[in-house]
Amino acid sequence: MPPFSTVAAYVPPAVGMLAVGIVTEVFGPHGAGSPGFDFALCADRPGPVATDCGVPLALTHGLDRLADADLVLALPGAGFRTPPGPDVLDALRTAHGRGAVVAAHCVGTFTLAAAGLLDGRRATTHWRFAALLAERHPEVAVQADALYVDEGNLVTGAGAAAGFDLCLHLLRREYGTASANAVARDMVLPSHRDGGQAQYLAAPVPEDSEDERLAEVLGWARAHLHEPLPVTELARRAMMSRRTFARRFTAATGTTPHAWLRGLRLSRAEELLETTRLPVEEIARQVGYGSAAVLREQFVRRRGVPPRSYRRTFTGAP
Numbered sequence: 542m543p544p545f546s547t548v549a550a551y552v553p554p555a556v557g558m559l560a561v562g563i564v565t566e567v568f569g570p571h572g573a574g575s576p577g578f579d580f581a582l583c584a585d586r587p588g589p590v591a592t593d594c595g596v597p598l599a600l601t602h603g604l605d606r607l608a609d610a611d612l613v614l615a616l617p618g619a620g621f622r623t624p625p626g627p628d629v630l631d632a633l634r635t636a637h638g639r640g641a642v643v644a645a646h647c648v649g650t651f652t653l654a655a656a657g658l659l660d661g662r663r664a665t666t667h668w669r670f671a672a673l674l675a676e677r678h679p680e681v682a683v684q685a686d687a688l689y690v691d692e693g694n695l696v697t698g699a700g701a702a703a704g705f706d707l708c709l710h711l712l713r714r715e716y717g718t719a720s721a722n723a724v725a726r727d728m729v730l731p732s733h734r735d736g737g738q739a740q741y742l743a744a745p746v747p748e749d750s751e752d753e754r755l756a757e758v759l760g761w762a763r764a765h766l767h768e769p770l771p772v773t774e775l776a777r778r779a780m781m782s783r784r785t786f787a788r789r790f791t792a793a794t795g796t797t798p799h800a801w802l803r804g805l806r807l808s809r810a811e812e813l814l815e816t817t818r819l820p821v822e823e824i825a826r827q828v829g830y831g832s833a834a835v836l837r838e839q840f841v842r843r844r845g846v847p848p849r850s851y852r853r854t855f856t857g858a859p
Contacts, residue, residue: 544611544715544716545578545610545611545612545641545642545711545715546577546578546579546611547578547579547609547610547611547612548564548568548578548579548580548581548610548611548612548613548614549580549581549582549583549602549606549607549610549612549613549614550564550568550580550581550582550583550613550614550615550616551583551584551604551607551613551614551615551616551629551632551633551652552582552583552584552590552598552600552616552618553584553590553615553616553617553618553620553621553625553629553649553652554590554591554618554620555591555592555593555618555619555620556590556591556592556593556598556616556617556618557592557593557616557617557618557619557647558592558593558594558596559701559702559704560616560617560646560647560649560704561582561592561598561616563702563704563705563708564582564614564616564704564708565580565582566728567705567708567709567712567724567728568580568612568708581602581606581610582598582600582602583600583602583603583604583605583606583607584600584602584603584604585603585604585625585626585628585629586603586604587600587601587602587603588600593618593619604628604629604632607632607633607635607636608632608635608636610636610641611641611642612641612642612643612644612711613633613636613637613641613642613643613644614643614644614645614649615633615643615644615645615649615650615652615653616645616649617645617646617647617648617649618648618649621648621649621651621652621670622651624651624652624655625652625655629652630652630655630656630657633652633653633656633658634656634657634658637656637658637694637695640694641694642694642695642696642711643658643694643695643696644695644696644697644698644707644711645697645698646666646689646697646698646699646700646703646704646707647666647667647698647699647700647701647703647704648666648667648670648700650664650665650666650674650697650698651666651670651674651677653695653697654674654677654678654681655678658695659678659680659681659695659697660678660680660681661680661682662681662682662692662695663681663682663683663684663690663692664681664682664683664684664690664692664695664697665683665684665685665686665687665688665689665690665697665698665699666683666697666699666700667699667700667701668685668686668699668700669700670700671683671685672685687699688703688706688707688734689703689706689707689710691710691714696710696711698710705728705730706734709721709724709725709730712724716855717811717815717854717855718808718811718812718815719811719812719815719816719855722812734795754778754779754780754781755779755786755789755790755793757778757779758775758778758779761778762775762802762805763805766805766806766809766827766828766829767826767827767828767829768829769829770802770829772786772787772798772799775798786798802829803839803843806828806829806830806839807828807839807840807843807844809827809828810824810825810828810836810840810848811844811851813827813828814848814851814852814855814856815852815855815856820833821833821836821837821848821849824836824848833848836848
């Protein structure tokens, strides 16, 4: 499936302005890092559309704009408990049928479910409404704790700011890590949060001196990926016991130290594969793997392709 270049976002009545801002920031006329998209916001018909903050949006595109978009996004709206009209559902089904990538986050997932596109598939939504989605659409395998769920040409994301995770994942998947990282840096966002992380933490992380030390250690680890970085060393630098460090690390990041480091190493390897011509052996050394064979094993397990195939996909390099 070739990368998408035309993006159309369906704007329902009482649309969430945060969602409008997210998709416009990522796919609109962004910055130097953006691949550049033909982007449009569209509604049931051109004209003003109410938003959740009371400020109407003046849109110039109707549903016809969904007919030729490579990526179709169904934005969340306050009226999600009432399914959209048949014209909207038909437009989404048609887009999916011709091979477009169709995506939604937060309660926009309810729109895709109402169109029948998620039947027999995994999907996520805002954790607060996951039970409602499962009740209304029992044929959908709802994953309440996921940030996003990728089912190929159907992708769903969690609530609120997790829309950024969804959009950056789509950029990363189609255009590579370097492109997604450039957009994330421009928006001052983390470039990647693993889609398997919990949407929310069970309890807030206290702001104290221990958390300051933890943040310093994470920054130090990012700068020393070429080193082994055992958890005992990270805990020592944080001046914590290994057990306390692991507990506070998971509370702060939603994942374990081992999983966080693995994701960081592989993301850095992706970027080096895309933006340099370094041999895979050297990239493996720089990101902390003992050999190219170890990097290859981890890369195939997470990305599904070996490093050299990944490099060819995003650079055309032999």
